[in-house]
Amino acid sequence: MTLPMDKHLVETRLESRELLKGSFLHAFEDVVRLPDGSTATREYVVHPGAVMMIPLIEDANGACRVVLERQFRYPVGRVMVEFPAGKLDPGEAIQVCAERELREETGYSAKEWARAGMMHPVIAYSTECIDVWFARGLTVGEQQLDTGEFLEVFTATPDELLQWCFESKVTDAKTLTGALWLQNMLSGSWQLQWQPSVGSAHSK
């Protein structure tokens, strides 16, 4: 939402140096020119981008449920309830990534996909951007977790998920954003454009 008249807000890069190259964290410190002409430093993490999936499934009566995960997240020291998500591989198309990650983490493949939007989880210190997708027409298969990845897959009704958001039992910001999308999609306020699977789910 940067506009042509935003010069009084924009910061521009003067220098950049690598602060840290870990096995996961890749951090930089840049010197930037501020809108008033002075300089400041900005420290941030570079992230490859990710995709989150809101998988819709019907119960025996045709009522909507969503597929969720429970996973221990070490930095926050607790088991989190989350929508499935994963990082983009280099050069990977976003829908291909979404289909791959859904299959690997949950075992589900989806016949139809709809891109909802995107979010930036941590604009103060990371470049990370998460694309948000809905998936429907699920068929179940085998989970293919990475080595060292431990998570549980379960389903819940939208009302249960929203109640957990209200009670701070769900606190993962991407999943809270997914709940906003789910609520407005189900009420008909926010429309989706569905498209077929690109089929990567079966290509590996």
Next chain:
Amino acid sequence: MTLPMDKHLVETRLESRELLKGSFLHAFEDVVRLPDGSTATREYVVHPGAVMMIPLIEDANGACRVVLERQFRYPVGRVMVEFPAGKLDPGEAIQVCAERELREETGYSAKEWARAGMMHPVIAYSTECIDVWFARGLTVGEQQLDTGEFLEVFTATPDELLQWCFESKVTDAKTLTGALWLQNMLSGSWQLQWQPSVGSAHSK
């Protein structure tokens, strides 16, 4: 939401070493014991915690508006529409921080406050937790921006904000979470417990 029976998910710390102590980023690499007894490393940023405010204001007809900011966020390279937020000072109580940050960033003081809940913006690689508060009964004063801080304050209707979320014009995850809270608070689905200002807004 970690439960007593979650031993098959929980990771425990074996060792910890500092990877980076920047002027802002403070990163660690820990060796952890996985649920199956094997070990892995976890890299993450330690964050002091933050608070986000959803400030409610009435227009001349008594209709609800919210106070928002436009601010350039260097890591994502764009001007973002956000609810006001700020980091906790060491030892600072959360409501005191909320009142201080609202006053400094927007100039507004609020007569009443309600804690909504909390969110973790980036559970894969940061300890950051953001407390979510509503504020109402606003009176206007002077902005007190930090040196090098440039932002615009404006107001919008809840419908405008929700439309921007739908259109990915608002992509900041904390603000998307705030939109979920706002929508459910206004519909009456999610109730708040209001309490008076603790008065820090006038103590400095």
